[in-house]
Amino acid sequence: MTGFYSYMESKQIEENRGRLALEISKTISFIPDIIGAFETSDPAKTIQPLAEKIRIETGAEFVVIGNKDGIRFSHPSATKIGLKMTGGDNDRALKKGEYYVSEAEGSLGPSIRGKSPILNEQGEIIGIVSVGFLLEDVHQQIIDKIFKVFIVSFFALLISLVGSIFLGRNIRRDTLGLEPYEIANLYKEKNAILHAVKEGILAIDNQGNITMMNQRAKRLLDIHGTVRNRKVDGLFPSNYLYEVIKSGNSQTDKEMVWKDKTVIVNCTPIFNENGIKGVVASFRDKTEIEQMLNTISEVKRYSEDLRAQTHEFTNKLYVLLGLLQLGEYKEAVDMIQSETQTLQVQHSVVFNQINDTKVQAILLGKIGRASEKKIKFEINADSYLAILPSHITLSNLIVILGNLIDNAIEAVYDCETPTVSFFATDIGDDIIFEISDNGKGIGEETSLLFERGYTSKNSAEPRGFGLSNAEEAVIELNGIIEVQSSQNGGTVFTVYLPKKVQGVDDVEWN
Numbered sequence: 001m002t003g004f005y006s007y008m009e010s011k012q013i014e015e016n017r018g019r020l021a022l023e024i025s026k027t028i029s030f031i032p033d034i035i036g037a038f039e040t041s042d043p044a045k046t047i048q049p050l051a052e053k054i055r056i057e058t059g060a061e062f063v064v065i066g067n068k069d070g071i072r073f074s075h076p077s078a079t080k081i082g083l084k085m086t087g088g089d090n091d092r093a094l095k096k097g098e099y100y101v102s103e104a105e106g107s108l109g110p111s112i113r114g115k116s117p118i119l120n121e122q123g124e125i126i127g128i129v130s131v132g133f134l135l136e137d138v139h140q141q142i143i144d145k146i147f148k149v150f151i152v153s154f155f156a157l158l159i160s161l162v163g164s165i166f167l168g169r170n171i172r173r174d175t176l177g178l179e180p181y182e183i184a185n186l187y188k189e190k191n192a193i194l195h196a197v198k199e200g201i202l203a204i205d206n207q208g209n210i211t212m213m214n215q216r217a218k219r220l221l222d223i224h225g226t227v228r229n230r231k232v233d234g235l236f237p238s239n240y241l242y243e244v245i246k247s248g249n250s251q252t253d254k255e256m257v258w259k260d261k262t263v264i265v266n267c268t269p270i271f272n273e274n275g276i277k278g279v280v281a282s283f284r285d286k287t288e289i290e291q292m293l294n295t296i297s298e299v300k301r302y303s304e305d306l307r308a309q310t311h312e313f314t315n316k317l318y319v320l321l322g323l324l325q326l327g328e329y330k331e332a333v334d335m336i337q338s339e340t341q342t343l344q345v346q347h348s349v350v351f352n353q354i355n356d357t358k359v360q361a362i363l364l365g366k367i368g369r370a371s372e373k374k375i376k377f378e379i380n381a382d383s384y385l386a387i388l389p390s391h392i393t394l395s396n397l398i399v400i401l402g403n404l405i406d407n408a409i410e411a412v413y414d415c416e417t418p419t420v421s422f423f424a425t426d427i428g429d430d431i432i433f434e435i436s437d438n439g440k441g442i443g444e445e446t447s448l449l450f451e452r453g454y455t456s457k458n459s460a461e462p463r464g465f466g467l468s469n470a471e472e473a474v475i476e477l478n479g480i481i482e483v484q485s486s487q488n489g490g491t492v493f494t495v496y497l498p499k500k501v502q503g504v505d506d507v508e509w510n
């Protein structure tokens with residue numbers, strides 16, 4: 001900017017000097033005494049003193065007046081009066097009568113000149129006025145002016161440099177010494193992490209204004225649109241957050257009820273050099289945690305069922321080995337035939353009519369467990385099931401079928417001929433599972449069966465979650481679960497699961 005300003009200033013000084021020279025020359029060309037002197041025998045006698053007086057008063061380097069032939073009648077150096085004017089730039093004034101500014105080298109050196117013709121009363125050109133300033137003086141004036149500008153610019157630049165150093169240090173302290181590209185990368189990583197985690201994350205400042213909230217938190221709290229810089233009050237249990245701001249102590253695994261949800265909250269204060277800057281809270285729906293724990297529990301039970309099946313067949317192999325060692329071949333053959341006949345009926349349905357491997361695995365585990373408990377487990381010969389759609393996962397089936405079959409097995413413990421029956425079909429738009437037992441049935445407590453924590457069994461261990469978990473899993477799949485007493489006593493549970501998720505085209509149904 002200083003260079004540009006200096007260039008413009010130098011041009012302006014040159015233009016001003018040229019304009020001043022031209023105005024002085026015009027003024028002189030109209031002076032009557034100057035015009036009248038041209039009619040005398042010695043014009044220089046009148047013109048020289050007048051021209052010198054004007055030169056001294058205006059500060060011009062020279063005021064030269066000549067006739068139409070360019071012969072001088074005035075000059076700062078009296079010895080050059082009567083000589084021809086130099087520079088070769090008089091033609092426009094003497095021949096065309098123009099007023100103009102020019103640059104040329106005269107007797108005193110290179111100069112900026114203002115040229116004006118002198119006209120008599122008849123309008124004839126009788127002479128010329130040349131007023132000039134030496135370029136050397138103009139350049140010196142430009143240098144003096146620019147030098148002052150450079151001094152001011154130097155101090156301005158010096159102050160700016162010192163200020164930028166302090167500003168840079170302050171910014172680096174606020175950004176923990178990170179470069180801009182590093183901050184940008186951290187910002188992108190933060191956004192990616194916030195959107196990837198399944199927990200809701202909420203951050204507020206020490207005034208209770210929301211500074212950040214991820215999409216998961218908005219879904220859990222049923223919030224739409226932006227909430228940045230809004231008060232947290234009314235959107236989240238604010239008393240808990242203000243308590244952390246006040247105490248400065250972290251809070252972990254705090255169970256809170258907000259609207260119709262129970263959430264598990266962890267809060268951590270944010271500190272800076274001035275104290276607590278705010279609080280960041282992470283929270284998750286307790287229902288999801290319980291579902292995850294229930295699924296893990298059911299998978300563990302499924303593993304135990306497979307272990308029971310292995311244990312049962314191991315015991316039978318030991319019995320066969322004992323019979324063979326004792327020579328009781330007929331009894332051994334009868335036992336093999338009996339077991340084979342039972343397994344053939346069960347496995348024929350499981351492997352030939354139940355085509356979904358997930359359901360097959362669950363049924364095999366439950367067959368083994370029932371056998372270990374000396375309970376008859378029947379699979380209806382009319383059962384048929386194709387490969388289940390992808391939205392019905394193994395964890396869903398373990399929670400639903402596992403809990404219902406286990407509940408039926410426990411219900412027949414005290415029966416003389418304990419029997420549990422299973423039926424499945426996929427005819428129509430729904431997949432239907434039916435589990436029945438010949439236990440004592442259900443009474444008036446039907447409405448309480450699916451209530452969390454309710455149980456009709458006496459036990460020191462926490463119970464009453466199996467049927468509740470099964471119902472939640474069925475509802476999650478947009479299905480229906482029904483329970484009723486059978487005609488021959490006992491209980492029948494029926495589950496209806498739609499083959500397609502509402503609003504979404506399912507995979508091909510085989």
